[in-house]
Amino acid sequence: MTPDPAPTYRRIADDLAAEITSGRLPDSSRLPPERELSEHFGVARQTIRAALELLRSQGFVTTGRRGTYVSADRPQAPAAPREADDTALSPFLPAQEHTLVRGTLFTATVDPSLAAALGTAPGTSVLQYRHSTTSPLGADASQTRSAITYFTPAAVRKIPELHRYLRRVPVGNPDLSALPLWFRRQGIQPVLRESVTVRRPAPGNRTAPTGLSVRRWCHTQHQLLLALTDFTVPVAWSEITLEYTAPAHSAHRYATPTR
Numbered sequence: 001m002t003p004d005p006a007p008t009y010r011r012i013a014d015d016l017a018a019e020i021t022s023g024r025l026p027d028s029s030r031l032p033p034e035r036e037l038s039e040h041f042g043v044a045r046q047t048i049r050a051a052l053e054l055l056r057s058q059g060f061v062t063t064g065r066r067g068t069y070v071s072a073d074r075p076q077a078p079a080a081p082r083e084a085d086d087t088a089l090s091p092f093l094p095a096q097e098h099t100l101v102r103g104t105l106f107t108a109t110v111d112p113s114l115a116a117a118l119g120t121a122p123g124t125s126v127l128q129y130r131h132s133t134t135s136p137l138g139a140d141a142s143q144t145r146s147a148i149t150y151f152t153p154a155a156v157r158k159i160p161e162l163h164r165y166l167r168r169v170p171v172g173n174p175d176l177s178a179l180p181l182w183f184r185r186q187g188i189q190p191v192l193r194e195s196v197t198v199r200r201p202a203p204g205n206r207t208a209p210t211g212l213s214v215r216r217w218c219h220t221q222h223q224l225l226l227a228l229t230d231f232t233v234p235v236a237w238s239e240i241t242l243e244y245t246a247p248a249h250s251a252h253r254y255a256t257p258t259r
Contacts, residue, residue, distance in 0.1 A: 009050035050178035091218040091227040103131030103240035106170040127151040128164035155226040189221040
């Protein structure tokens with residue numbers, strides 16, 4: 001399986017680090033302003049800020065009142081490749097290479113059972129991210145998957161970037177690729193787990209497809225829920241493979257059809 005690509009902000013940071021180590025951005029030179037970098041890379045300024053923060057943490061640049069400069073005491077080579085991909089810590093649908101991601105961030109109420117899971121009162125609006133990924137399959141074919149992520153009030157309180165988005169909703173195509181970085185800023189180590197549910201058609205209904213739905217839970221290292229993501233497998237399938245990182249902690253529940 002090809003690993004997921006790096007988040008947008010990390011790819012931008014890697015490009016800038018390569019410019020620095022090659023000498024095209026000399027020591028002590030000033031980087032272009034955020035607005036120019038945003039236009040050059042075709043991303044939101046928030047994504048540029050995340051990339052610059054990563055470069056600062058790696059020692060490539062320093063930021064002062066007059067802008068961001070290449071550090072004279074910088075590493076002589078780009079940072080080593082990551083052993084773990086940030087996308088593995090994201091509650092959203094994985095985006096493979098050349099995947100088109102579209103989505104909308106908005107607030108709405110949810111059903112009472114979901115509100116209870118999110119830790120909010122029934123009838124209270126919660127921050128939600130409805131998104132889809134379209135990935136090429138070759139021969140002019142593609143596959144589109146859709147999902148919706150529900151953020152808990154605790155997540156919005158703890159993550160300043162989500163709180164700022166909350167004041168601006170609805171927001172079309174927000175850049176949330178830096179969410180794992182936002183977690184780390186707040187000392188959060190996200191832990192993901194998934195529940196997979198397979199629903200068979202009712203007896204006698206042979207035309208209805210077998211349904212497969214997935215719920216992804218995103219917790220802090222202290223088991224505080226941050227987000228829930230629901231998505232379904234939209235295409236016909238003949239085999240399901242489940243991979244566990246902690247098999248001893250898995251649970252299997254079965255529902256027997258009533259007669």
